Amino acid sequence: MLRGTRRFYEQDIDVKKPYYSRDVTRKVMYNCNFELFSEKSFAADWRDSLYSAMAPNPAKPEELPETCREIIIEYSNHVMKLGYTLVELFSKGLGLKPNHLKEMGCAEGLGILCNYYPKCPQPELALGSSRHADSDFFTVLLQDDIGGLQVLHKNQWVDVPPIHGALIINIGDILQLISNDKYKSVDHRVLANKIGPRISVASFFSTGLLESSRIYGPIEELLSKDNPPKYRATTLKDFFEYSSKKGFDNNSNLSHYKI
Numbered sequence: 427m428l429r430g431t432r433r434f435y436e437q438d439i440d441v442k443k444p445y446y447s448r449d450v451t452r453k454v455m456y457n458c459n460f461e462l463f464s465e466k467s468f469a470a471d472w473r474d475s476l477y478s479a480m481a482p483n484p485a486k487p488e489e490l491p492e493t494c495r496e497i498i499i500e501y502s503n504h505v506m507k508l509g510y511t512l513v514e515l516f517s518k519g520l521g522l523k524p525n526h527l528k529e530m531g532c533a534e535g536l537g538i539l540c541n542y543y544p545k546c547p548q549p550e551l552a553l554g555s556s557r558h559a560d561s562d563f564f565t566v567l568l569q570d571d572i573g574g575l576q577v578l579h580k581n582q583w584v585d586v587p588p589i590h591g592a593l594i595i596n597i598g599d600i601l602q603l604i605s606n607d608k609y610k611s612v613d614h615r616v617l618a619n620k621i622g623p624r625i626s627v628a629s630f631f632s633t634g635l636l637e638s639s640r641i642y643g644p645i646e647e648l649l650s651k652d653n654p655p656k657y658r659a660t661t662l663k664d665f666f667e668y669s670s671k672k673g674f675d676n677n678s679n680l681s682h683y684k685i
């Protein structure tokens with residue numbers, strides 16, 4: 427998958443051009459700095475991204491770039507299976523029946539973002555990815571061996587060193603919202619680096635901008651007099667639109683939904 431991503435980016439600009447777009451309703455979209463024109467983003471990020479919608483309404487195979495078409499389809503099939511296992515574990519962790527989150531549709535939507543961070547001549551002046559939490563239920567992240575990913579833990583940035591063959595699971599804002607803060611989304615960022623390119627593949631579990639009548643609020647079974655709902659309910663589309671419009675500004679998107 428990492429090699430497939432690299433193959434895509436290292437093609438001639440003319441081959442990549444047809445995929446270049448800032449229209450977030452497209453199923454396949456290649457761009458750099460997708461958050462650059464958001465309301466509150468501070469600065470451009472030192473990365474390019476290729477997004478592919480893979481579930482529940484996947485991009486047609488012929489819509490995916492030829493250089494990584496097969497591997498994106500194969501990889502996303504594996505990640506979907508892993509997603510179902512993870513939502514079972516997340517359900518159990520909340521003391522709910524194992525298929526609770528699956529029935530809520532938490533593993534129904536999948537978008538794959540292939541990131542390419544070119545080497546940066548002055549890494550002290552830039553970030554690969556600005557600080558953010560993901561606007562989904564959870565993210566399965568694959569990184570190469572360059573490093574640079576950090577998570578915010580007790581107000582300190584902590585390196586997440588690459589481990590060959592390992593996947594990183596990040597809790598996203600929506601899982602925090604429905605679990606009423608039992609699970610916490612993690613703020614993370616990626617440092618720019620003099621060496622590179624660095625490649626990562628983030629698999630986001632969410633239906634994103636798709637129209638859906640499903641509304642997500644804190645799960646009733648978790649609430650009590652001592653644990654009242656902390657957030658108002660929302661659709662995934664509304665949450666995603668709000669977070670995309672706001673951009674990466676160091677503030678949590680969840681505060682907008684706080685009761």
Ligand SMILES: O=C(O)CCC(=O)C(=O)O
Nearest residue numbers: 539541569575616626628
């Ligand atoms: O490149 C990474 O390791 C992280 C990417 C990321 O956080 C994202 O795409 O949301």
Ligand SMILES: [Fe+2]
Nearest residue numbers: 558559560614
């Ligand atoms: Fe992220």
